[in-house]
Amino acid sequence: MKFSLLYELDMPASLEKSEHDIFHEAVEQSVFAEQMGFDCVWAVEHHFLKEFSHSSAPETFLATVAAKTERIRIGHGVVLVPPPFNHPARVAERVSMLDIASNGRVEFGTGRSITKAELGGFNINPDESRGMWEEATREIPKMMTQDLYEGFEGQYFSMPERYVVPKPFQKPHPPMWMACTSPPSFELAGKYGLGVLCFTIGEPGELEQLIKVYREAIKNPEPISQVVNEQVAGFTVLHVGEDDAAARQRAGEAAVWYFGKLFEYFGEIASYEGYRDYRKRFEDSKHFYEEEVRQKMIDNLVDKHVICAGDPDRCIDTVKQYEAQGIDQFIGIMQVGAIPHEDIMESIRLFGEKVIPAFR
Secondary structure (H helix, E strand, C coil): CEEEEEECCCCCHHHCCCHHHHHHHHHHHHHHHHHCCCCEEEECCCCCCCCCCCCCCHHHHHHHHHHHCCCCEEEEEEEECCCCCCCHHHHHHHHHHHHHHCCCCEEEEEECCCCHHHHHHCCCCHHHHHHHHHHHHHHHHHHHHCCCECCEECCCCEECCECCCCCCCCCCCCCEEEEECCHHHHHHHHHCCCEEEECCCCCHHHHHHHHHHHHHHCCCCCCCCCCCCCCEEEEEEEEECCCHHHHHHHHHHHHHHHHHHHHHHHHHHCCCHHHHHHHHHHHHHHHHCCCCCHHHHHHHHHHCCCCEEECHHHHHHHHHHHHHCCCCEEEEECCCCCCCHHHHHHHHHHHHHHHHHHHC
């Protein structure tokens, strides 16, 4: 199994730090993660989500990380590919340039956004975002591989034939992924031969059926890109400390803040027909926060392995829960909530020295 970090560039008001601080601390953490044996650093693209994510230009962050590292993979994901967010040609150019800059280390994740703040901010009808994602995701690999791109006339974007340059360093192009949270998206990722970036939040056991759906669908794919990328990456909040009680408490408080913000933005979109598969998850999430005592909520997060938090032995046990479901890559978000930079660096060190070796 591979291990990765994910960056949203969280900036809660209680942290009392600047965007400059958050950016450069995340770069320092990423460089250290390479030294500690992590395989990939992912950075999301979000817009208008104050406090929750200040990562609106992840390509700049990732280029900085790439310049300071040599081995670790560079996860550009997810890129919001509906054309009002990013014209497909610009995505192809940007991903290719980042792949060149990193000497062929890019992983290319695609998505459409699940927040009304982002979709509405770019005047995107949520019920049309899936169609926009599909059109763009089909054409971008062609732009990265055809010498003279053949052009396209579609419902959501049109473009005449053009030389889309540069071309990526990896041939035919970087591995492609799809953000997945609902059963239909897992099946679609398998059908199209894309890797799964699983942002489903819950107990590891809940992933088993979703991954089975994906594995079955990808047996006979209709690839949307030039290469079938059969991988499942699972995501959760991650924090390791020498003191088990202190680490689980620190992570639990950060996770409660993070999930609260996530569900706040997530709930706004659940009423739209194009996001009907998210409704049940949103409704279920409400019950997750009905605990009368905050501490019991934190204990549930840790004990049910919803998050990976505690001392190295506890974290090894949690990772094993994900491994048993068929996860190929374990993605942890460490820069989350108000956890101090020094504690994140210590968490990276402990995970690299004591957790990763248990799976190698």
